[in-house]
Amino acid sequence: MEKIRLLHTNDLHSHLENWPKIRRFLDQRKREASQNNETILTVDLGDFVDRWHPLTEATSGQANVELMNQIGYDAVTIGNNEGVGSSKDELDHLYDQANFDVLLGNLFDKRTLEMPKWAQPSKIITSIEGTKIGLFALTAPFPLTYSPNGWDIRFPQDLLPELVESLRGQVDVLVLMSHLGITEDRKIAATFPEIDLILGSHTHHLFMEGEIVNGVQLAAAGKFGQYVGDIVLTVDQQHRLKEATVRAVPTATMTEFPEDQAEIEGYLARGHALLQEKKVAAIPHDLKVGTGDYLLIEATLRAMKERADVEVAIVNSGLFLAPIMKGLVDQDQLHQSLPHPMHLIRVSLLGSDLIRLVLEMEKNRSFLRNYPIIGMGFRGKIFGEICYSGLEFDAVNHKVRWLGEPIIPESSYTFVTVDHFMFIPFFPTIEIAGSCEFLFPEFIRSVLGDSLKSHYLID
Structure with a gap:
């Protein structure tokens, strides 16, 4: 019998x-296997980048890719944070220096309909x-977000039959690296018993000892590096899979060194320093979070309207986490104020x-406030509060x-808001x-930065 170990983040x-503990754990397991x-x-299943x-x-x-190179993964895939949280150009060059293979079977260039050069369908x-x-x-x-970013994202059900058929005959053990979520993983297992193992992610689910659906072994290791997936496959002399032992190893139980904290703080310090080097604008007054004059939210609503070329904008105050102080504004201040990956x-x-x-x-206003x-x-x-620019609501007469005028029911109106409003369940009319x-x-922080730059030039 042969034992094959598969570790996944x-x-x-x-x-x-x-990260220091995870890197040490993976390195130790690899050295033990070599000996x-x-x-x-x-392997990594995506959303390493955020x-x-x-x-x-x-x-x-x-x-992040530099850190992944420390492991020398055999294969990784992308999650929505890499796919949608990057511009097309950024994603096209994200893995330029990677020392690992990127596997991805359902993303194509929208213009050429070809797979991106940085990915391959299987290994x-x-x-x-x-x-x-x-x-x-x-x-x-997520077609609504991938498509305007220049990508053709396709649904797994449309591609799986051909992918499974083409690979199954070439291999002894077939493994799906899934960034699809627990519900989709279970559906795939129920439909494709030809797959031996599904490594799951995206929905941050955790299987401490795995789950079996239709004879297919499922594994998942939670989120934020709190666990590392550790799977041992047992195959016989004819290379047939006989058993899969699954466990999720808590990071809290892994070896920690005194210098780990300095390394972790160093990542933050380096990031802040790099962002502080990127100057945006010179503003003559503080942009405050809260009430009063020169509100950050008003500047952002203005920026949103400018970017979308519309006269009305809607946003929620809970997005604004820190004020932007007068003087030179840099990208670090923008990032601390608006860290959200929202478009x-x-x-x-x-x-x-x-x-x-x-x-x-208005019905949800009081509920959502806190x-x-x-x-x-x-x-x-x-x-937080729902804030309008260009819209007014008369609470007495509903x-x-x-723009100060009554709304005509049959006319069309266009406004700008954050994509978050489309995904949360409180405002179904949008979708x-x-x-x-x-x-x-x-x-959204980049939109604000561009607006500040246009209104307040750096001398």
Whole structure:
């Protein structure tokens, strides 16, 4: 019997506070396998890059790839943070210096309809004793955000039959590196028993000892580097898989060295320093978070309208985490104030639907004011107040006005807001009745920075 070890990381999201221990753990396991003449594979399942971290933001993810190179992964795939959190050009060059293979079977260039040059659909690795392990990868399809960024993202169901058929006959063990989420993984397992192992991610689910669906072994290791997946495959002399032992190893139990904290703090310090070098504008007054004059939220609403070329904007105050002080503004200040990987959307609605949307917002206003919200790219603590620019709501008469005028139900109106409003469940009219255009590649902080630069030049 041959033992093949497969170690996987996933959804690190630039949580580099766990990286020294993870690197040490993976390196130790690889050295042990080498000494014992055993086969070991290391893979990452995506969302290693996340631009909330200043070093990731400052280097467009290149620093993350430098860290991944320390492992020398056998294969990695991308998550939505790499795919949508990067401009097309940034993603096309993200892996220029990588010492590992990027696997991805469902992303294509929108113009050429060809796979990106930095990716390949699959990889076959032969173990020391001759077992052929086939790896292939799929990432979560978000057409609304991938398409305007220049990508053709395809649904797994459309590609899986051909991918599985083409690989199954060439390998002894077939492994799917999935950034699709737990529900999709279970569906795939139920439909494709030809797959031996699905390594799962995206939904941050955790299987401490795995799960079996339709004879397919599933594994998952949570989020933020809090666990590392450790799977041992047992194959017989005919290279047939006989058993898979799955566990998620808590990072908290791994060896920690005194110098780890200095390394972790160094990543933050380097990121802040690089961002501080990038000057944006020289503003004559503080842009405050809260109430009073010269509000940061007002400057951002103005910037949003300028970018979208519309006269009305809507945003929530919980996005604004820190003021921007007068004087020279740099990208570090913008990043600390608006760390969210959010894009803008331009939304067109009939007047009747716009009235309904504002009523939805007003109905939820009190609830959302102090509502703690996570996910969908939100990096704040609470949703906060809903803020309009160009819209007015008469709470007494329940009337909505657009630029001071009554709304005509049959007319069309276009405004700008953040894509977050489309993904959260509180304002369904946006998705149900709206015509929505995603504005790429800028994040909301970049939109604000561009506006400040245009209004307040650096001498």
